[in-house]
Amino acid sequence: xxxxxxxxxxxxxxxxxxxxxxxxxxxxxxxxxxxxxxxxxxxxxxxxxxxxxxxxxxxxxxxxxxxxxxxxxxxxxxxxxxxxxxxxxxxxxxxxxxxxxxxxxxxxxxxxxxxxxxxxxxxxxxxxxxxxxxxxxxxxxxxxxxxxxxxxxxxxxxxxxxxxxxxxxxxxxxxxxxxxxxxxxxxxxxxxxxxxxxxxxxxxxxxxxxxxxxxxxxxxxxxxxxxxxxxxxxxxxxxxxxxxxxxxxxxxxxxxxxxxxxxxxxxxxxxxxxxxxxxxxxxxxxxxxxxxxxxxxxxxxxxxxxxxxxxxxxxxxxxxxxxxxxxxxxxxxxxxxxxxxxxxxxxxxxxxxxxxxxxxxxxxxxxxxxxxxxxxxxxxxxxxxxxxxxxxxxxxxxxxxxxxxxxxxxxxxxxxxxxxxxxxxxxxxxxxxxxxxxxxxxxxxxxxxxxxxxxxxxxxxxxxxxxxxxxxxxxxxxxxxxxxxxxxxxxxxxxxxxxxxxxxxxxxxx
Ligand code: FRU
Numbered sequence: 001x002x003x004x005x006x007x008x009x010x011x012x013x014x015x016x017x018x019x020x021x022x023x024x025x026x027x028x029x030x031x032x033x034x035x036x037x038x039x040x041x042x043x044x045x046x047x048x049x050x051x052x053x054x055x056x057x058x059x060x061x062x063x064x065x066x067x068x069x070x071x072x073x074x075x076x077x078x079x080x081x082x083x084x085x086x087x088x089x090x091x092x093x094x095x096x097x098x099x100x101x102x103x104x105x106x107x108x109x110x111x112x113x114x115x116x117x118x119x120x121x122x123x124x125x126x127x128x129x130x131x132x133x134x135x136x137x138x139x140x141x142x143x144x145x146x147x148x149x150x151x152x153x154x155x156x157x158x159x160x161x162x163x164x165x166x167x168x169x170x171x172x173x174x175x176x177x178x179x180x181x182x183x184x185x186x187x188x189x190x191x192x193x194x195x196x197x198x199x200x201x202x203x204x205x206x207x208x209x210x211x212x213x214x215x216x217x218x219x220x221x222x223x224x225x226x227x228x229x230x231x232x233x234x235x236x237x238x239x240x241x242x243x244x245x246x247x248x249x250x251x252x253x254x255x256x257x258x259x260x261x262x263x264x265x266x267x268x269x270x271x272x273x274x275x276x277x278x279x280x281x282x283x284x285x286x287x288x289x290x291x292x293x294x295x296x297x298x299x300x301x302x303x304x305x306x307x308x309x310x311x312x313x314x315x316x317x318x319x320x321x322x323x324x325x326x327x328x329x330x331x332x333x334x335x336x337x338x339x340x341x342x343x344x345x346x347x348x349x350x351x352x353x354x355x356x357x358x359x360x361x362x363x364x365x366x367x368x369x370x371x372x373x374x375x376x377x378x379x380x381x382x383x384x385x386x387x388x389x390x391x392x393x394x395x396x397x398x399x400x401x402x403x404x405x406x407x408x409x410x411x412x413x414x415x416x417x418x419x420x421x422x423x424x425x426x427x428x429x430x431x432x433x434x435x436x437x438x439x440x441x442x443x444x445x446x447x448x449x450x451x452x453x454x455x456x457x458x459x460x461x462x463x464x465x466x467x468x469x470x471x472x473x474x475x476x477x478x479x480x481x482x483x484x485x486x487x488x489x490x491x492x493x494x495x496x497x498x499x500x501x502x503x504x505x506x507x508x509x510x
Contacts, residue, residue, distance in 0.1 A: 001086075029507035033320050033459040033477055036505040037310065037355060037383045039080055040086040040326040045070050046232055048179075048292035048308050049327055050077055051094075051108035051128050054156070054299045059085055060092055060157045061306070061327070062128070064105060066216075068240050070324040071316045083306065084351045087506045094160050095130070097153055100167065101137075104146070105179040105231055106130030108157075110298045115191070116209045118152040118163075126153040127209055129193065132167055133179035138166060144171035146178045148195070150209060153184040169212045174198055179231045181294060182209070188271045190392045194247070199225060201232050201249060203274065214288060216273045219249065224263050224464065226254025233294040234269065237303055239335040239342070244277075245269040246303075246333070248284065252312050257439040259313035260291040266335075269377050269510065277342060284344060285470035286441030287421065288313070290328050290459065303333045304349060307484040309473060311459060314432035319477050328473055331456055331461060336469060340443050345468035349456055354505040356385065360405070363485075365495045367396065373485040373500060380485055381502040386454040389497040393450050398490035400456065402480040404429075406419055410463055410472075415445045419465055419472060427478030438462050444469045455503075 026043050028034075040046070042087075043069050051062035055265055058081050065078030065116025077095035080088045095103045106129040111118065118125035128151045147167035151160040171177045176198040185192045185205070193212060194203040203215040231250040236243040241479070247265040255261025267276040284293060285307065290343040293307025309326045310318065318324060331346040362376050373380055386398065397411030404425040412419050422438040423429070429436035445466055454461040463472040476482075487495070 001366075003137075004344070005325065019273065027323070031322060032416075034323075034455045035326045035459060036314070036393065036502050037086075037455070037457050038326045038460065040167050041065065041078060041323050042090055043322050044068070044324070045072060047072065047310070048105045048324075048329075049294060049306050050105050052294065052296040052306065053108040053110060053329065054296050055110055056156055057083060057127060057229070058157065059083070059296060060108065060330075061088065062108070065093065067093060067204065070320070074135070075104055077103050077128070079367045084354060085349050086351050086354055088196070091158070094449045096481060097161070097201045098145070098162065099212065100132040100149065102132070103135035103147070104131035104133045105149055105292065106148075107181045107294070107297065109191075111180050111209070116150070116152065118154070120154060123154045126157050129154070129180045129209065130184045133178070137298070143173050146176070147171050147290060148180050148193070148212075150193070159278060163210075165210065167197075167206065169193070176228050176230075181231075181233045183234060183297065185271050186336065190271070192271070194232045196229045196232050196249070199228065199229060201247065201274070201406045202407045203234075203419070204270070205271070208504070215271075218247070219265070220259065222279055223249060223265060224251050224254050227252045231292040231294060234274070235303060236269075236340065236343070237294055237333060237335045244335050244342065246275060248294060249334070255288065255311075256286050256441070257288045257437070258434060259288055259311040260331070261285065261288075262290060263306060263385050264344060266344075267399050280341075282343065284346065285328075285473050286311055286439070287463070288437075288439055289475045290473040293328070295333070304330050305333050305346060306330045307473070309475065313434050317429045318433050318475065319429040326460070334468070336467070338469065341444070343444060343469055346471050347464060347468040350504075352385075352455075355506060356501045357504050359499050359501040361497060361499045363497050367487050367489045367493045367495065369488065369490065371487045373487070380483060380500075382482060383457045383503040383505070385457075385499075385501045385503055386452075386456070386485070387497075387499040388452045388495055389459070390450050390452070391496045392448050392490045392494070394489060394493045396491070396493050398454065398485045398488060399488055400461070400476075400482040401484045401486070402478050402482050404480055406478045406480070406482075408461065408474070408476045410483070411463060412443075413440075416440070417446065419443060419463060419470055421463065421474045422470055423474060423476050426476035429477075439471045441470050441475065459469060
C-alpha cells in the first residue's frame with residue numbers, strides 16, 4: 001500500500017506538467033494489472049483511439065484523454081508515437097478543450113496536395129478532423145452541441161493549431177453527430193467524411209476539408225441498432241485484385257456480448273453511396289473488450305486496426321489505480337472468403353515478432369484430462385503468446401490461473417461450434433455486475449482442423465482463431481498475476497503443434 005501511495009505521489013507530480021513530454025519512470029509500468037505489451041497512458045483516463053495516421057516512419061496514435069482523473073471527463077486528445085506499432089512513446093497532449101467544447105473522437109490525414117491551404121513553405125500539413133462537443137449545449141438539452149472541426153500540424157504531427165474557422169461542419173439538429181473519419185477519394189479528388197449520426201452513417205464530401213456537402217446516408221434499417229452508432233471508418237481492402245469497401249460502425253450498447261462492440265459491413269462505394277453486399281450483421285471482435293476500433297490512414301496497402309480495450313459497461317470502474325484503460329494490439333485486416341460469405345480476418349501485426357524472446361515448440365501433445373505447460377516449458381511467464389495447431393478439434397479449454405485459484409478459461413464448445421472465454425472466476429469481478437461472465441463467439445468454418453493464437457498480457461487475452469476469422473478480446477483482473485497455463489479436455493484430445501513464446505515488455509529499456 002505504501003508503495004502505491006508513493007507511486008501515486010510521483011504520478012501526481014508528473015501529471016502536474018501536462019504540456020511536457022511525460023517522463024517515463026519504470027515503476028509506473030509495473031503497477032498491478034498494468035499491460036506490458038499494450039499501450040496504456042502513464043496516468044489517467046483514456047478511451048477511443050483517435051487521429052491514427054502514419055507519416056514519415058511514425059505511427060501516430062491520439063486518444064480520448066482526461067488528464068486530471070481516472071474516470072471520463074472533459075476530453076482532450078492525448079498523443080503517443082511508435083516506429084513499429086509495438087513500442088510507444090507518450091507525447092504532450094495534442095488538443096485541449098476550448099470555447100467550442102471538448103475534443104471528441106475523430107481522425108487525421110496527410111494533406112499531400114495542400115487542399116486545405118494549411119501548408120506553408122512547402123510543408124505538408126497533417127490535418128485532424130474531430131468533433132467539438134459543447135457541454136453547455138448538452139446541459140441545456142439543445143440538439144446541436146456536436147460539430148466537426150479541424151486542427152493542423154506543420155511539424156509532422158508534434159504540435160497542432162486549431163483552425164480559426166471552426167466548426168467546419170455544423171450540426172443540422174442531430175444530438176449524436178460525431179466521430180468524423182476522413183479519407184481521400186482519389187478518383188474524384190475529394191475528401192470523404194464518414195460520420196456517425198445517431199442511428200445511421202452520413203457521408204459528406206469536400207474538396208478542401210473546410211466546405212462539406214452531404215452525399216448520402218446509410219444503415220438506418222441495417223445492422224445492429226441496440227445503441228448509438230459511433231466511431232465509423234470507411235476504407236477498401238484488396239480481394240484478389242478487386243476492391244471491397246469496408247464500413248466499420250461501432251455501437252454502444254448492443255454488442256454480441258453486451259455493451260460496446262465493432263460491427264462491419266462490406267460493400268461498394270462510388271464516392272456518393274455505400275451499398276452493402278449483404279444484410280448480415282458481422283462483428284470484427286466478439287469479445288466484450290474491443291471498442292471504438294478504427295484504422296490508420298496513410299499506410300499504403302496495409303490496413304491496420306486498433307481498438308480501445310474496454311467496454312462502456314464498466315470502463316469507469318475497472319480496478320486500476322493510477323491509469324484507466326488500454327488499447328488492443330494493432331491488427332492487420334484482410335478479406336477472406338468462407339463458403340458464400342466474405343468476412344474480415346484480423347491478425348496481430350507482424351511487428352510483434354520484435355518482442356518474441358524465444359519460441360518453444362512442442363509436437364503431438366496428448367491432453368489426458370489436463371496438460372500443464374510447465375511439464376514441457378521450464379518457466380511460464382506472462383506476457384506470452386500461444387499458437388496451437390489442431391487437427392481434430394474437440395471440446396477443450398486453455399486455463400490461465402494463479403496460486404490462489406483464480407482462473408480465466410479460453411475454450412471451444414463443439415455442440416454449438418463456438419469459442420468462449422469464461423472470466424466468472426478470474427479474480428476481481430465485483431466492481432460491476434456484468435463483468436463476471438462467460439462470452440461466446442461463433443466459428444465460421446466447420447473444418448476439424450484449426451489454428452488458434454492467444455496473446456496474453458497481464459490483464460487481457462486476445463484470441464485469434466481460424467487465422468483471424470473469429471476474434472475475442474477480454475480483460476481480467478486477478479488478485480495475483482496469473483502464472484500457470486493448463487490445457488484441459490474431457491475427451492481424447494491432441495494438439496499437433498503448440499508453440500509458446502514469452503513476450504518482452506514494451507516498456508522495458510534494453
Ligand atoms: C465512443 C465515444 C465517441 C465520442 C467519445 C467521447 O466511445 O462515445 O462517440 O466521440 O467516445 O469520449
